[in-house]
Amino acid sequence: MKIIIAGAGAVGTHLAKLLSREKQDIILIDDNEERMSTLSSNFDLMTVNASPTSIKGLKEVGAGEADLFIAVTPDESRNITACMLATNLGAVKTVGRIDNYEYLLPKNKEFFQKLGVDSLIYPEMLAAKEIVSSIRMSWVRQWWEFCGGALILIGAKMREKAEILNIPLHQLGGPELPYHVVAIKRGNETLIPRGDDVVKLHDIVYFTTTRKFVPYIRKIAGKEDYADVRNVMIMGGSRIAVRTAQYVPDYMQVKIVDNDLNRCNRLTELLDDKTMIINGDGRDMDLLIEEGLKNTEAFVALTGNSETNILACLAAKRMGVRKTVAEVENIDYIGMAESLDIGTVINKKMIAASHIYQMMLDADVSNVKCLTFANADVAEFTVKAGSKITKHPVKDLGLPKGTTIGGLIRNGEGVVVMGNTQIQPGDHVVVFCLNMMIKKIEKYFN
Known part of the structure; x- marks a missing residue:
C-alpha cells in the first residue's frame, strides 16, 4: 500500500513511525527539512522536502499513485487543499486533519467528498470525547463502547480491595462468567492473558462485558467506594477543554481555570452558563482549594505542557481528588505518568493515529483503538460470510499468540466469547492484540 503523509508535525511523524513498522510504502512530505532529518535514518520510510500544496511537489512524490493520502499539517485549509490536489492527481483515498467542528456535520460530508476529501479528522474533538468517557x-x-454500548471495554487499576487478585483466571468462573479479561498491563509489559495467568496488585486490567454487568466489574475490582463524578475542574482553556465542557453530561458542573484573561473572555462567549470560567494560575494550589478542589471528583489538566499537567494531577491526587486526567503529548512521558499513578492519560496524536490506521485496513473494521498505556490495539470487525473466522469454534481457530477475542455483538446484543463460541456472518467481533498485529488478524475476517 502506498501511503503519503503530508505534514511532519506530531501527528504525522507518529503515524509515519506506526505505519513504517507495518512494511507499508510510506512517503512523508513537509517543507520544513529540519523536522524530517531525524526520521528517515531511524525508520523504514522516505522523506521528501516539498510543499504539500505544490502540484509539482505532489507529482514528484507520486501522489497520483497513492492508495491513501493523509494531510495532517497544523493548518486546516492547507490540509483540505492538499487533499483536493491529491484526489485530482489520482489518489484513491484522502484524509484531512481539521479544527472546525462545523465541517464534521453529516450534512457537509458529501460536500467535502465532492471536493476530494474522503474523511476528516479532528484530534481535539476525539480527545475530548475520550476524556468525557473516562470521567x-x-x-x-x-x-x-462498541455498537452503541452493547459491549463495553473497561480498564481499571487493581488496588488492595480487588476480589480477583492472585487467582488463576480459569478459576474465576465457569462458562457463565459475565466478563472476559482481555489484557493486563503490568509495569512496562502488556499481557494477552491465558487461563493460568493471575491478576496482581497494581495491574491495569482490561475487561470486556455487557452494560448490565458493569456494577459487577466495579465490585470485583474493589471500586464500590469511589464517588460518582459530579464536579469537574479543568486546568487550561484549550480547544480540548472547550469541547470537553460541551460534551460532559448535564448533571456535571465544570470549572475551567486559565491564566490568560483574553482567553477567559473568549471561553465565556463560547460556553454556556453551566461552565464557570476562572481567571488564575492553575498551578496555584491555594487558588484551586479556594475554588473548591477538595470537593471536586475529577481534575483534568489540559495545558500545552505535559510536565505541568502531570505535576498538577499529582497535586490534585494529594488533595484527595480520586479521578485525574492529564494530557501528555510527549510520548516518552506516558510511561512515567503511569508509574506516578496519574490516572487517565490522553495523547491526541495516538488517538488521531488510531482513527487513521483504521482507514487502511482491508477488512470491514468500524473501530480501532490504541490503548494509551498498554502496547495493545483493539479492533471491531464485521464478519463476512465465508470468512475464515466462521469455520471453527474460537478455541480451534489457531489465532496468533498475543491476540484474543474479547466479545461479539449479535443482533444488537453483547456476548462474552468463550472457547466453544461459534462466530457467525454479520457478527461484530472485538479483537485485542499486541501492537502491530491487527494485520495478522485481518486475514481471518476477509
Whole structure:
C-alpha cells in the first residue's frame, strides 16, 4: 500500500513511525527539512522536502499513485487543499486533519467528498470525547463502547480491595462468567492473558462485558467506594477543554481555570452558563482549594505542557481528588505518568493515529483503538460470510499468540466469547492484540 503523509508535525511523524513498522510504502512530505532529518535514518520510510500544496511537489512524490493520502499539517485549509490536489492527481483515498467542528456535520460530508476529501479528522474533538468517557466513571481508567454500548471495554487499576487478585483466571468462573479479561498491563509489559495467568496488585486490567454487568466489574475490582463524578475542574482553556465542557453530561458542573484573561473572555462567549470560567494560575494550589478542589471528583489538566499537567494531577491526587486526567503529548512521558499513578492519560496524536490506521485496513473494521498505556490495539470487525473466522469454534481457530477475542455483538446484543463460541456472518467481533498485529488478524475476517 502506498501511503503519503503530508505534514511532519506530531501527528504525522507518529503515524509515519506506526505505519513504517507495518512494511507499508510510506512517503512523508513537509517543507520544513529540519523536522524530517531525524526520521528517515531511524525508520523504514522516505522523506521528501516539498510543499504539500505544490502540484509539482505532489507529482514528484507520486501522489497520483497513492492508495491513501493523509494531510495532517497544523493548518486546516492547507490540509483540505492538499487533499483536493491529491484526489485530482489520482489518489484513491484522502484524509484531512481539521479544527472546525462545523465541517464534521453529516450534512457537509458529501460536500467535502465532492471536493476530494474522503474523511476528516479532528484530534481535539476525539480527545475530548475520550476524556468525557473516562470521567463518567471515577473508578475507570479507560471506557470504550462498541455498537452503541452493547459491549463495553473497561480498564481499571487493581488496588488492595480487588476480589480477583492472585487467582488463576480459569478459576474465576465457569462458562457463565459475565466478563472476559482481555489484557493486563503490568509495569512496562502488556499481557494477552491465558487461563493460568493471575491478576496482581497494581495491574491495569482490561475487561470486556455487557452494560448490565458493569456494577459487577466495579465490585470485583474493589471500586464500590469511589464517588460518582459530579464536579469537574479543568486546568487550561484549550480547544480540548472547550469541547470537553460541551460534551460532559448535564448533571456535571465544570470549572475551567486559565491564566490568560483574553482567553477567559473568549471561553465565556463560547460556553454556556453551566461552565464557570476562572481567571488564575492553575498551578496555584491555594487558588484551586479556594475554588473548591477538595470537593471536586475529577481534575483534568489540559495545558500545552505535559510536565505541568502531570505535576498538577499529582497535586490534585494529594488533595484527595480520586479521578485525574492529564494530557501528555510527549510520548516518552506516558510511561512515567503511569508509574506516578496519574490516572487517565490522553495523547491526541495516538488517538488521531488510531482513527487513521483504521482507514487502511482491508477488512470491514468500524473501530480501532490504541490503548494509551498498554502496547495493545483493539479492533471491531464485521464478519463476512465465508470468512475464515466462521469455520471453527474460537478455541480451534489457531489465532496468533498475543491476540484474543474479547466479545461479539449479535443482533444488537453483547456476548462474552468463550472457547466453544461459534462466530457467525454479520457478527461484530472485538479483537485485542499486541501492537502491530491487527494485520495478522485481518486475514481471518476477509
